[in-house]
Amino acid sequence: MLLARVAEVSREVAAASARSRKTALLAALFAEAEPEESPLVIAYLSGRLPQGRIGVGWSVLKEVVPPAVPPAERPELTLGRVDEVLTELAGVSGAGSRAARTRLVHGLFAAATLDEQQLLLRLLTGEVRQGALDAIALEGVAQAATVPAAELRRAVMLEGSLPPVAQAVLAEGATALDRFTLRVGNPVQPMLAHTAGSVTEAIAALGPCVVEEKLDGIRVQIHRSGDDVRIHTRSLDDITARLPEVVAAARAVPADAFILDGEVIALDPDTGRPVSFQSIASRVGSRTDVAGAHATLPLTAVFFDVLAVEGEGLIDRPGHERHEVLARLLPDAQRVRRFVVTDPADPEQTAAAERFFADTLARGHEGVLVKATAAPYVAGRRGRTWLKVKPVHTVDLVVLAVERGHGRRTGLLSNLHLGARTAEGDFVMLGKTFKGLTDEMLRWQTERLGELAVEDDGFTVRVRPELVVEIAYDGLQRSTRYPAGVTLRFARVLRHRPDKRASEADTVAEITGRG
Helix, strand or coil, X not given: CEHHHHHHHHHHHHHCCCHHHHHHHHHHHHHHCCHHHHHHHHHHHHCCCCCCCCCCCHHHHCCCCCCCCCCCCCCCCEHHHHHHHHHHHHCCCCCCHHHHHHHHHHHHHHCCCHHHHHHHHHHHHCCCCCCCHHHHHHHHHHHHHCCXXXXXXXXXXXXXXXXXXXXXXXXXXXXHHHHCCCCCCCCCCCCEEEECCCHHHHHHHHCCEEEEEECCCEEEEEEXXXXXXXXXXXXXXXXHHHCHHHHHHHHCCCCCEEEEEEEEECECCCCCCECCHHHHHHHHHCCCCHHHHHHHCCCEEEEEEEEEECCXXXXXXXXXXXXXXXXXXXXXXXECCEEXXXXXXXXXXXXXXXXXXXXXXXXXXXXXXXXXXCCCCCCCCEEEEEEEECCCEEEEEEEEEEEECCHHHCCCEEEEEEEEECCCCCEEEEEEECCCCCHHHHHHHHHHHHHHEEEECCCEXXXXXXXXXXXXXXXXXXXXXXXXXXXXXCCEEEEECCCCCHHHCCEHHHHHHHC
């Protein structure tokens, strides 16, 4: 398949507002593609490169930004050829690597039409944004392969990703789904939670439920088969070699085969309070001196669910039954603290649940998860039967610059560069976000920031630091990318504050003081 066809559909999907139209476009594309091409189609439409990081930054890309390299007159560039070049780029290293990357990228762009060049640029800069494309791609594959979407979705959850399942069903049809099952050793996509405004609201929505501590650690899925233990992250990366203490703890569990779901955390030995997420992430990310990192910051795994044990899959069993199994496997210290609400209409139980939430925050954890006790484990879905409740932090920041939008946001100023005031009276950048912006907000900020523009390189518009925005965020984390040394976690725009002066924005000291 030609890259031009993917570029065409990418543009059409981005412009379409109706989910049914997006699905139909993708279904037609998957029907045209060879089954073995479907993983690349899915990856490129979702803005991912199968090779991961390929070492191509702006220093290389600025040399090929359209129209720097004259585009090809006719589309001849295939998906297979693009994949070959990207694989070659990922393997470039050592002396002369920048020149080699520049040569490969230049050759790739020279073989592409203008539409293809624009898609390649968005792919290489991580700027393909088309909404919940993965879910729509799944529905498109289901239509193209004429298989039930629900059955395909379950297979994807159990396999861990859509591309291998899509390739199988597009080649073989519905019978291919039978081989995608829950297996110890094969990580599955974790169940996720929606958000509730309060514990009381969550209880009212769910009925009989359990309120569990939400730990601010690294989500892990642990698979054990005999002495073989594998540890996977939320994104299904294998981090077994980095967590020897967790491997040892898994081998001590009185069962030969299981899949556990939990969090890796660390507690301060003096205060007993949880260590920051950033410190844990740094320790888990250490690949070179694992023994030294272990000695500096030993980690502990705490679990809240069990997906399989001794050859029996449990994901379809209700939550309270899975917890009974978990309690037989693990002592209290290795399970998250919880409070059970048997009668949601009982105000005393609701009040006790709210006190449990307050106590959880006082202990230094980030919030709670409220889970319906009868709910199965719906792998890979953000289910309505799990609701997270966390305190929301808000801050007033100043817009320092804004990036031009892509896809449905083409022609609009979208991704905001956010700054806080310093003690000297200027501004320092804390991060970026385009989340939370409605169409109306986008239109308004495009007009207003256009009035404040002082420099425009075609991608980023620098503006006078005058517009204040109210930002919600989940916490701070250390970052060497930004001058203040910190950035906001999960920042999203609540509202523009044209009624506030930039001098009224929060300072770096105020924000870091809140933590």
